[in-house]
Structure formats: C-alpha cells, structure tokens
Amino acid sequence: MNDDTVTATPAAPAAEPESMPAPEQPAATGPGTPDPADPATPGSRRLLRAGAATAAAALVGVAIGIGIIKTQYDDPAPATAAAPSTAPTPTASATPYGAKSNGSHFGSLRDLLLPVPAGYRPGPDDGVYGNDTELNGEQLSAELDAELQQIPKDKRDKLRSYWEGLHVKATGVRTYLSTGDDLVIGLKLRQFNQQEVQRINEYTAVFTGDTGLFRIGPSIPGHPEAHCYLMPAPPSAPIDYLECSAAEGDLLVIMNAEGVAPLPKDKIVALFTLQLDRLARPGASA
Structure with a gap:
C-alpha cells in the first residue's frame, strides 16, 4: 500500500469511530492520469493514487501510515515518481534475523524484507522513503509529530494516543521493478x-470485501490470513493497481503492485508468497 494516502475509521479506537477522518471516494481521473496513448511505465506515473487512498485505512490504521495524514488535510499536486536515488545496499553485517515461536520477529527489517529476486531489479523511490529503507520507532514518531501539526487538535490528540498504544518499533520499505519495466511492486513491513x-x-x-469499492483480488496459497484486492478502475484503464495485506505475528505486511493492465497476477502472488514464507514463525506450514 502506498503511504501517501487517506485514512478511514480504524478498528482499534472503536469507542470513538466518529472522530476519525472519513475516507475519500476514489477519483476516476485527475491531473496525474496518464494519456492512454502513452503506455507509460508504472515507475514513472501513479495513475490510481486516488483509489489507493481509500484503502489506506484498512492497511495502516489511523496513525501508522505517516504520509496518509498530510494527504487528508492537504491536497498537493500529484508527484511523478523519480528513479531510485541510490542503489540498495545490504545491511552492514550478517545480523541474525527471523521469527520466534510466539510470532515476534527479530533482526533488521531490511533483512526480513524479500531480497530482489530474479526477474526484478531495485524499483523507484517510494516517496520520501527511498527504495530500500528502515525507519525506527523514534524516527516514525518524530515524523508523525510534524504531520500532526497540520490537523485539528482534537483529532491530533486522538491520533497520538492511538499511535502510542500501537508500540510501533519500525517500518521497512523495499521496491521492485520488473525487468520488462511494466510492473512495480512495493513491500512494507510495519512492526508493532x-x-x-x-x-x-x-x-x-472486512473493509475491502464489504464496501463494494474494490475488485476481488487473487488468494495467496498457504496464507489464509492474506487478502488482495484491486483498486476501482474502468475496463479500459491502461494501468491497474493491486494491494495485498497479511498479518505475520508482530508484522503487518503490505504489498502494492502497479503495472500495465492486465496485471500479471501470478507473478505478484508468487512474490508476495515468497515474502510471507520468509517471515513465517518456526514450525509454521506454508
């Protein structure tokens, strides 16, 4: 999921759902929509950003997606995704990583993220996060504080309180671009x-299945906790957008895929399966 999107009412603060921002309806077209005559690669354009905005609430709750808050109260012009600023570099040392039997994960999130597999290369930067990044809880909290200054104080206090209750540890981001330049995949691990x-x-x-806003996506074999859905789009849209989410212990795993329609769902499912298998706790059967 993309993080510069809008939140809806989260499940966690159930006692006060009316106080949270409501989701915006996805826009069919906009200034960021590519010309259908121009088969632009997904790495250079973001056609369905508005559709992804509606899904943000389900993917990241209220405050865990930092960039979603700014978009709720500010409507900047759509930005063109830039090429990666630097090539991803491996972590400094071979630090152990993995999952404990109780579902908690240890080690760097960059190590827990799926390495770039065959058929892909490092993708474009994911907004301010780059294309291979890990932010700790302190960094995320500081960024949240800056963004919260832009919203009304009553909502600011509720969002801050909810954030603190999540006990956020870190977020890891990695992007992948297919060798055919026709598919961009982003993976995010959010640890809390x-x-x-x-x-x-x-x-x-529930949100993506019951609202009727989304198209049903593919299932992920061996991972019943995972679910995928496609953003609203007309049949003639040249670019399509799919998101998947799964819970793996203390990690919320989010994948977004954007590419030339029709999307190669088998390739997307295979990559997400590899990521979830990498995070499986000892003794878990895929």
Whole structure:
C-alpha cells in the first residue's frame, strides 16, 4: 500500500469511530492520469493514487501510515515518481534475523524484507522513503509529530494516543521493478503490537470485501490470513493497481503492485508468497 494516502475509521479506537477522518471516494481521473496513448511505465506515473487512498485505512490504521495524514488535510499536486536515488545496499553485517515461536520477529527489517529476486531489479523511490529503507520507532514518531501539526487538535490528540498504544518499533520499505519495466511492486513491513496487527489486518479484509469499492483480488496459497484486492478502475484503464495485506505475528505486511493492465497476477502472488514464507514463525506450514 502506498503511504501517501487517506485514512478511514480504524478498528482499534472503536469507542470513538466518529472522530476519525472519513475516507475519500476514489477519483476516476485527475491531473496525474496518464494519456492512454502513452503506455507509460508504472515507475514513472501513479495513475490510481486516488483509489489507493481509500484503502489506506484498512492497511495502516489511523496513525501508522505517516504520509496518509498530510494527504487528508492537504491536497498537493500529484508527484511523478523519480528513479531510485541510490542503489540498495545490504545491511552492514550478517545480523541474525527471523521469527520466534510466539510470532515476534527479530533482526533488521531490511533483512526480513524479500531480497530482489530474479526477474526484478531495485524499483523507484517510494516517496520520501527511498527504495530500500528502515525507519525506527523514534524516527516514525518524530515524523508523525510534524504531520500532526497540520490537523485539528482534537483529532491530533486522538491520533497520538492511538499511535502510542500501537508500540510501533519500525517500518521497512523495499521496491521492485520488473525487468520488462511494466510492473512495480512495493513491500512494507510495519512492526508493532501483535494484537493490533491482527485487528488491522482483519479490518482490511472486512473493509475491502464489504464496501463494494474494490475488485476481488487473487488468494495467496498457504496464507489464509492474506487478502488482495484491486483498486476501482474502468475496463479500459491502461494501468491497474493491486494491494495485498497479511498479518505475520508482530508484522503487518503490505504489498502494492502497479503495472500495465492486465496485471500479471501470478507473478505478484508468487512474490508476495515468497515474502510471507520468509517471515513465517518456526514450525509454521506454508
């Protein structure tokens, strides 16, 4: 999922759902829509950003997606995705990483993220996060504080309170561009309270399945906790957009895929399956 999107009512602060921002309806067209005559690669354009905005609530709750808050109260012109600023570099040392039997994960999120597989190369920067990044809880909290200054104080206090209850540890981001330049995939790992990870993931399934706003996406074999859905789009749209979400212990795993329509769903499912298998706790069967 993309993080410069809009939030809707989260499942967590159930006692006060009316106080949270409501989702915007996805726009069919806009200034960021590419000319159908120009088969632009997804790495250079973001056609369905507005559709992804509606899904943000289900993917990241209220405050865990930092960039979503700014978009709710500010409507900047759509930006063109730039090429990666630098090539991804491996972590400094071979630090152990993996999952414990209780579902908590250890090690760098950059190590837990799927390495760039055959058929792909490092993708474009994901906004301000780059294309291979890990931010710790302190960095995310500081960025949240800056963004919260742009919203009304009553909502600001509620969002801050909810954020603190999540016990956010870190976020990892990595992007992948297919060798044919026709598919961009972004993976995000968000590490926070296990119970909230599960609740937000369950809310995603309900939100995307019951509202009628989304098209049903493919299933992920061996991972019943995962669910995928496609953004609203007319049949003639040259670019399509798919998102998937899954709960793996204390990690909310989010994948967004954007490419020339029709999307190669088998390739997308295969990559997401590899990522979830990499995060599986000991003894888990795929």
